[in-house]
Amino acid sequence: MGKKKILITGAFGLVGTDLVAELRKKHSSQDIVVIAHKTVREGFDVIVEHGDVTDETFLEHVIKKYDITEIYHLAGLLSVGSEKYPQLAWEVNLGGLKTVLDLAVKYNLKVFWPSSIAAFGPTTPKDNTPQHTILEPTTMYGVNKVAGELLCQYYNLRYGLDVRSLRYPGLIAYKAPPGDGTTEYSVHIFYGALQEKKYTCFLAKDSRLPMMFIDDAIKGTLQLMEAPVEKITIRTSYNFGSINFTPEELVTEIQKIMPDFTCNYSPDNRQKIADSWPKSLDDSQARMDWGWKPEYDLAKMTRVMIEEVYKKLNTKVSLRAK
Numbered sequence: 001m002g003k004k005k006i007l008i009t010g011a012f013g014l015v016g017t018d019l020v021a022e023l024r025k026k027h028s029s030q031d032i033v034v035i036a037h038k039t040v041r042e043g044f045d046v047i048v049e050h051g052d053v054t055d056e057t058f059l060e061h062v063i064k065k066y067d068i069t070e071i072y073h074l075a076g077l078l079s080v081g082s083e084k085y086p087q088l089a090w091e092v093n094l095g096g097l098k099t100v101l102d103l104a105v106k107y108n109l110k111v112f113w114p115s116s117i118a119a120f121g122p123t124t125p126k127d128n129t130p131q132h133t134i135l136e137p138t139t140m141y142g143v144n145k146v147a148g149e150l151l152c153q154y155y156n157l158r159y160g161l162d163v164r165s166l167r168y169p170g171l172i173a174y175k176a177p178p179g180d181g182t183t184e185y186s187v188h189i190f191y192g193a194l195q196e197k198k199y200t201c202f203l204a205k206d207s208r209l210p211m212m213f214i215d216d217a218i219k220g221t222l223q224l225m226e227a228p229v230e231k232i233t234i235r236t237s238y239n240f241g242s243i244n245f246t247p248e249e250l251v252t253e254i255q256k257i258m259p260d261f262t263c264n265y266s267p268d269n270r271q272k273i274a275d276s277w278p279k280s281l282d283d284s285q286a287r288m289d290w291g292w293k294p295e296y297d298l299a300k301m302t303r304v305m306i307e308e309v310y311k312k313l314n315t316k317v318s319l320r321a322k
């Protein structure tokens with residue numbers, strides 16, 4: 001098995017930031033290449049190439065220049081951005097994916113691509129959503145994810161491409177700043193709690209959604225990519241679950257550590273997106289095929305997020321002792 005040379009697109013997003021940090025624990029900085037669409041933020045000790053992931057010539061140049069062996073293709077617009085700019089979302093989310101898949105076939109690369117619970121829609125069973133079920137999303141982001149999953153499966157069936165995928169739930173992380181997704185209330189809330197002891201949630205208090213702490217998401221992503229090929233039975237995208245909670249349940253958990261934190265609820269256009277997604281997932285296929293097992297429950301995630309965002313903001317609020 002030759003040396004791994006890893007290319008990551010979207011490396012400065014919520015997943016990419018933590019993925020690069022985790023890969024750096026096992027790989028030298030010279031074996032990791034990230035593509036930066038805009039000016040690079042400080043703190044990355046890997047190779048950075050500036051360019052556009054939808055530019056096939058640029059991507060092929062990078063693949064050849066560094067003799068890339070696998071690609072984590074994370075670049076894309078999330079749910080809110082895709083509703084604001086549906087044409088751009090199609091071009092980046094689908095056009096970018098097809099460009100990566102075509103180059104991966106040409107250079108025999110292994111690929112990871114994130115799908116999402118957004119692939120499910122209002123007609124999908126909402127509780128314990130099955131691996132094989134109705135996929136009729138009502139958002140451009142969801143349409144991109146369903147089309148992307150089918151494209152990945154086609155490239156595997158037609159060209160034998162080893163492309164692997166996970167339907168990420170809402171992800172909660174602290175290294176990267178919170179993005180513009182629908183589930184991102186669950187990240188912004190910690191900044192509100194620590195900076196102002198209050199937060200206005202843009203989803204209703206009983207909006208239950210599947211969620212996951214970033215450490216579990218990165219562990220599962222690498223576990224999937226390192227699994228023997230014969231273990232992979234799903235070539236669209238695996239259901240990938242851990243916890244699910246409502247904004248009200250998260251607020252209660254935060255208040256156990258910060259008793260004077262308050263939250264009010266003012267649902268906006270993102271409520272319609274959240275209402276089209278499931279409440280919980282059946283991810284037994286991932287657990288059976290390649291041993292998926294999450295570690296973080298709501299309490300542990302909340303404790304870590306408060307401690308880490310506290311450090312990041314260097315705030316002076318009083319936290320209840322452990």
Ligand code: VAH
Nearest residue numbers: 078079116169181182183
């Ligand atoms: C979003 N956080 O809300 C992303 C994610 C499942 C949701 O794809 O858009």
